[in-house]
Amino acid sequence: MGRVVVDVMPKPEILDPQGKAVAGALPRLGFGQFASVRQGKRFELEVDGPVTDEILAAARAAGEQVLSNPVIEDVVAVYEDVEQGAAL
Amino acid sequence: MTRVGVVTFPGTLDDRDAARAVRLAGAEPVSLWHADADLHGVDAVVLPGGFSYGDYLRAGAISRFAPVMGEIVEAAGKGLPVLGICNGFQVLTEAHLLPGSMIKNDHLHFVCREQVLSVENADTAWTRDYSAGQHITVPLKNQDGQYVADEATLDELEGEGRVVFRYVGWNPNGSRRNIAGISNAAGNVVGLMPHPEHAVEAGFGPDGADGPRTGTDGLGFFTSVLHSLVG
Numbered sequence: 524m525g526r527v528v529v530d531v532m533p534k535p536e537i538l539d540p541q542g543k544a545v546a547g548a549l550p551r552l553g554f555g556q557f558a559s560v561r562q563g564k565r566f567e568l569e570v571d572g573p574v575t576d577e578i579l580a581a582a583r584a585a586g587e588q589v590l591s592n593p594v595i596e597d598v599v600a601v602y603e604d605v606e607q608g609a610a611l
Numbered sequence: 612m613t614r615v616g617v618v619t620f621p622g623t624l625d626d627r628d629a630a631r632a633v634r635l636a637g638a639e640p641v642s643l644w645h646a647d648a649d650l651h652g653v654d655a656v657v658l659p660g661g662f663s664y665g666d667y668l669r670a671g672a673i674s675r676f677a678p679v680m681g682e683i684v685e686a687a688g689k690g691l692p693v694l695g696i697c698n699g700f701q702v703l704t705e706a707h708l709l710p711g712s713m714i715k716n717d718h719l720h721f722v723c724r725e726q727v728l729s730v731e732n733a734d735t736a737w738t739r740d741y742s743a744g745q746h747i748t749v750p751l752k753n754q755d756g757q758y759v760a761d762e763a764t765l766d767e768l769e770g771e772g773r774v775v776f777r778y779v780g781w782n783p784n785g786s787r788r789n790i791a792g793i794s795n796a797a798g799n800v801v802g803l804m805p806h807p808e809h810a811v812e813a814g815f816g817p818d819g820a821d822g823p824r825t826g827t828d829g830l831g832f833f834t835s836v837l838h839s840l841v842g
Contacts, residue, residue: 589676
């Protein structure tokens, strides 16, 4: 079994209200060192067989067509989760 | 009698109010089920508000792939009047029938209020019973209501008169250029965040000129589409 990770982030030019709220909360808990926060999404896609180039291409296509909305988000990374995949 | 379909997805909340608005306007509401790829011969379609699929992934993102949506996208391309309200507007943007998208309100809070809108375009299938520049008051209630699109898209919408409604007095969610609703190029597909279907019957609407809860400014959406269909 293998696992592919797809990371989706709000586009840089889009204000991220959730990230802003988190950034506002961090100093209250003593984490004053972080200037800003942006919050994205991580998808873990599992396959029965090994993660091939075709599987990675399909994961990227799914990321761009379904998992993200290109108006407001970017697919920033698509990669095999080697450690987690082997442990499954 | 003119038949107007009202779609129900899992998590839709305002389908019954939308159907009631259709009936009060003088048309026959027809329930359309998300999993049924059949429009049952309706003359127009309303995608009502709510939280379809719990807003999972993104608001409207999963509903877009419902069997009924394939039929709606195809019919909309041929001129079928389609109105998306709130979550329905989000479904229309995810289905690429309307440009742009909605993100979380800039102030991060759910907002529920009576909202004044200006009718910027009174030539669409859903606004022809209003006059351009008219102010109407309808309820607004959303969490992900901030309309965003890139500057080129916004300029194109403005240039083509496709900004159909703007917020007046207060921008309740940080929407670009105070945009509350837009249309496609042909004017048969309209989407907006506020809820006209909750302002169609005295006693249950926003406060109006005649007293508390007398406002029926939203009824014009539904009479407009009737008049569009009968010419």
